[in-house]
Amino acid sequence: MQTIVWYKFAAPAAFYPLAGRMIPWCWGLAALSGLAGLWLGLFVAPIDFQQGEGYRIIFVHVGASWMSMFIYLVMAFWAAIGLAFNTRLSGMMTRALAPTGACFAFISLWTGAFWGKPMWGAWWAWDVRLTSELVLFFLYIAFIALTRAIDDVRRSDKAGAILVLVSVVNIPIIYFSVSWWNSLHQGASVSLTKSPSMASVMLWGMLLCAFSMWMYSIAVALIRVRGLILERERNTEWVRALLIQEEK
Amino acid sequence: MFAFIAHVIRRDLSLALRRPADLVAPLCFFLIIATFFPFGIGPEPELLRRLAPGILWVGALLSTLLSLPRMFADDFADGTLEQMALAPYPLGLAAFGKAIAHWIVSGLPLALLSPILGLQFDLPPDALCVLFFSILIGTPALSGIGAIGAGLTLGLRGSGVLLSLVMLPLCIPALIFGSGAVDAVMTGISPRPYFFLLAAFSTGSIVFAPWAAAAALKISLE
Numbered sequence: 001m002q003t004i005v006w007y008k009f010a011a012p013a014a015f016y017p018l019a020g021r022m023i024p025w026c027w028g029l030a031a032l033s034g035l036a037g038l039w040l041g042l043f044v045a046p047i048d049f050q051q052g053e054g055y056r057i058i059f060v061h062v063g064a065s066w067m068s069m070f071i072y073l074v075m076a077f078w079a080a081i082g083l084a085f086n087t088r089l090s091g092m093m094t095r096a097l098a099p100t101g102a103c104f105a106f107i108s109l110w111t112g113a114f115w116g117k118p119m120w121g122a123w124w125a126w127d128v129r130l131t132s133e134l135v136l137f138f139l140y141i142a143f144i145a146l147t148r149a150i151d152d153v154r155r156s157d158k159a160g161a162i163l164v165l166v167s168v169v170n171i172p173i174i175y176f177s178v179s180w181w182n183s184l185h186q187g188a189s190v191s192l193t194k195s196p197s198m199a200s201v202m203l204w205g206m207l208l209c210a211f212s213m214w215m216y217s218i219a220v221a222l223i224r225v226r227g228l229i230l231e232r233e234r235n236t237e238w239v240r241a242l243l244i245q246e247e248k
Numbered sequence: 249m250f251a252f253i254a255h256v257i258r259r260d261l262s263l264a265l266r267r268p269a270d271l272v273a274p275l276c277f278f279l280i281i282a283t284f285f286p287f288g289i290g291p292e293p294e295l296l297r298r299l300a301p302g303i304l305w306v307g308a309l310l311s312t313l314l315s316l317p318r319m320f321a322d323d324f325a326d327g328t329l330e331q332m333a334l335a336p337y338p339l340g341l342a343a344f345g346k347a348i349a350h351w352i353v354s355g356l357p358l359a360l361l362s363p364i365l366g367l368q369f370d371l372p373p374d375a376l377c378v379l380f381f382s383i384l385i386g387t388p389a390l391s392g393i394g395a396i397g398a399g400l401t402l403g404l405r406g407s408g409v410l411l412s413l414v415m416l417p418l419c420i421p422a423l424i425f426g427s428g429a430v431d432a433v434m435t436g437i438s439p440r441p442y443f444f445l446l447a448a449f450s451t452g453s454i455v456f457a458p459w460a461a462a463a464a465l466k467i468s469l470e
Contacts, residue, residue, distance in 0.1 A: 146413070
């Protein structure tokens with residue numbers, strides 16, 4: 001029974017109302033955890049003994065960096081599903097996620113520059129992790145440019161999927177760059193296997209902010225998917241019925 | 249199977265040789281790019297020698313980019329590509345042969361030309377030798393990855409710009425290891441690790457990229 005339910009939502013007509021119901025929940029969770037995380041981070045968390053107040057940018061920076069990498073992985077997942085099963089919705093998901101991912105990559109680079117200036121004395125360093133994050137940003141741009149340049153929807157989705165699957169190798173390079181190479185960038189603050197090297201208030205603030213960004217990404221991606229579904233299915237019966245219903 | 253690959257390579261080479269102007273243009277571009285940097289930077293030999301590996305490698309990368317759109321475009325226009333897709337051999341083998349032929353026409357001449365340009369930048373003899381080999385070993389990666397980009401952007405408007413957007417981020421390792429090898433020998437360290445990494449990257453790209461390129465071509469042919 002479970003499998004039938006999952007396949008059901010692969011159809012755009014079934015997914016559209018589900019996405020509509022999910023969006024308010026995601027916005028709510030994003031707002032709640034974002035406010036809680038920022039409150040913990042900006043008011044409750046103690047001053048860092050090395051970096052002073054400046055470290056507080058971590059609450060935005062780490063979450064944005066995680067999301068920029070994670071969204072690319074999710075895009076690669078949908079790209080693989082789309083190529084393997086030829087589902088329409090997966091191409092739309094890949095396409096809907098890309099602008100959010102590019103946005104987070106940009107935020108990560110920008111907040112990193114703001115953090116780097118007081119700590120390292122430089123806005124930018126040609127360091128492995130920074131450079132590969134910049135490359136990730138370029139990859140998002142390349143994906144967006146390629147998919148927007150192809151008018152045929154099917155070809156556009158598949159070409160984008162191949163590009164994402166080829167370039168996803170960059171993600172492990174970014175993630176492990178700090179431990180593989182000697183880097184100016186500090187090591188990972190959070191790891192699954194070791195106890196975190198930071199106070200638990202800071203950790204909770206950071207995790208709440210990251211969760212908030214996660215929920216925000218889902219909400220925005222779903223809004224974009226709903227737009228894409230309406231655009232691509234505009235000639236179908238169910239969209240016409242929906243539009244007539246909404247006009248009333 | 250090898251006969252098929254050899255046939256594709258021979259065909260592409262003879263086609264390229266019948267239009268020598270297309271073959272020489274990217275090399276002239278390489279020459280001009282390398283000559284323009286001293287105009288912009290100034291004629292201090294110390295500075296130029298320091299910058300030469302990077303400049304020559306970026307120049308080689310950009311000239312490769314110039315000849316890439318034509319890798320599949322002519323065959324796509326006259327229907328040869330569709331015949332290749334219908335052939336009893338996988339399209340990946342044809343893409344592999346085309347990437348090799350592209351390397352012979354573009355990467356090999358660039359490598360042969362690079363020591364002469366290196367002389368202009370007053371590189372020492374051992375650095376010239378390393379430069380030659382780094383471009384020789386590194387350019388197959390550019391041809392392989394370029395095949396993916398050329399396949400994805402086949403027949404699109406503004407395909408030249410798109411090709412560079414898609415391909416350049418993926419070519420960064422070749423640039424880093426290639427110019428790193430020349431830098432290493434100039435600072436007195438062994439360039440061997442860079443050569444190994446470059447060779448690994450090139451081998452991986454030229455073996456795996458044609459299959460991704462074939463998938464891209466099939467989408468473009470639909």
